[in-house]
Amino acid sequence: MVSEVKVKWLGHAFFAVTSSQGRVILMDPWIEGNPSCPIKAQDIDKADVIMVSHDHFDHAGDAVRLAQNTGAMVVAQPETANRFKTALGLADNQVVNAGFGMNIGGTVEVKGINITMTQAFHSSETGSPCGYIVKIENGKTFYHAGDTGLFGTMKELGEIYPIDVALLPIGGCFTMDPVQAAKAVELLNPKVVIPMHFKTFPFLVQEPGGFVNLIQNKKPGVKTIVLTPGQEYILE
Ligand SMILES: [Zn+2]
Numbered sequence: 001m002v003s004e005v006k007v008k009w010l011g012h013a014f015f016a017v018t019s020s021q022g023r024v025i026l027m028d029p030w031i032e033g034n035p036s037c038p039i040k041a042q043d044i045d046k047a048d049v050i051m052v053s054h055d056h057f058d059h060a061g062d063a064v065r066l067a068q069n070t071g072a073m074v075v076a077q078p079e080t081a082n083r084f085k086t087a088l089g090l091a092d093n094q095v096v097n098a099g100f101g102m103n104i105g106g107t108v109e110v111k112g113i114n115i116t117m118t119q120a121f122h123s124s125e126t127g128s129p130c131g132y133i134v135k136i137e138n139g140k141t142f143y144h145a146g147d148t149g150l151f152g153t154m155k156e157l158g159e160i161y162p163i164d165v166a167l168l169p170i171g172g173c174f175t176m177d178p179v180q181a182a183k184a185v186e187l188l189n190p191k192v193v194i195p196m197h198f199k200t201f202p203f204l205v206q207e208p209g210g211f212v213n214l215i216q217n218k219k220p221g222v223k224t225i226v227l228t229p230g231q232e233y234i235l236e
Helices: 063-070 078-088 154-160 178-188 209-218
Strands: 006-009 015-018 024-027 049-051 073-075 107-110 113-119 130-135 141-144 165-169 192-196 232-234
Touching: 006 192, 024 130, 049 063, 049 113, 063 073, 063 078, 073 107, 154 178, 165 178, 178 209
Parallel strands: 024 049, 049 073, 141 165, 165 192
Antiparallel strands: 006 015, 006 232, 015 024, 107 113, 113 130, 130 141
8 A cells, every 4th residue: 555645733742644655653642631632532543653752741641542542553662661551551562672662772663664762852751751763664754853952963863864854843941942943953954844842832932933934044945844733744
């Protein structure tokens, strides 16, 4: 089965990517209590992989429920995976690496999707925060930064894993703001950037316009795609 490659923003840091072979990859699923999520948990009837960047409710909130509903494999750090198993009853065989999870620097393959865990600078209830580089079957590569401040080795990440689409937080307060995120785009050098983690709460940046302007000035070759929750971007 060959599918259009699609990136759907479901509010905050929650994205659903459909791969070239029709795999559904959920990143940081948060539905319950997410004021910007336009769907209900029942609306997701298929998922193959669920990635969790860190153990905060606004990123991990619905990971286990969706995994149990769909049979998807959960990718997370060992300590977070362990909480999912002990506190929420996630089955061992639904955690990557035979129930162990993975950690920063590692790469796993799940159903033809290559997932590399990267560092992030933030906090987490269990384990430590991370980001993900995801290479799908046709080679297209996504970077979900998770929640993080700016860090210099984004440049090396972009060199090792040429990035087609970067999903970057711009909301400030808990993560990069538009100025830092624009610098991140300079370092990562993706083809496309999609801003996230803004507007969800009153104390986050409300509008992405400042970020869009910075990219137009500093990296005019990078396409900035501003989605509204529920909207999807189809890769060329
Ligand atoms: Zn967050």
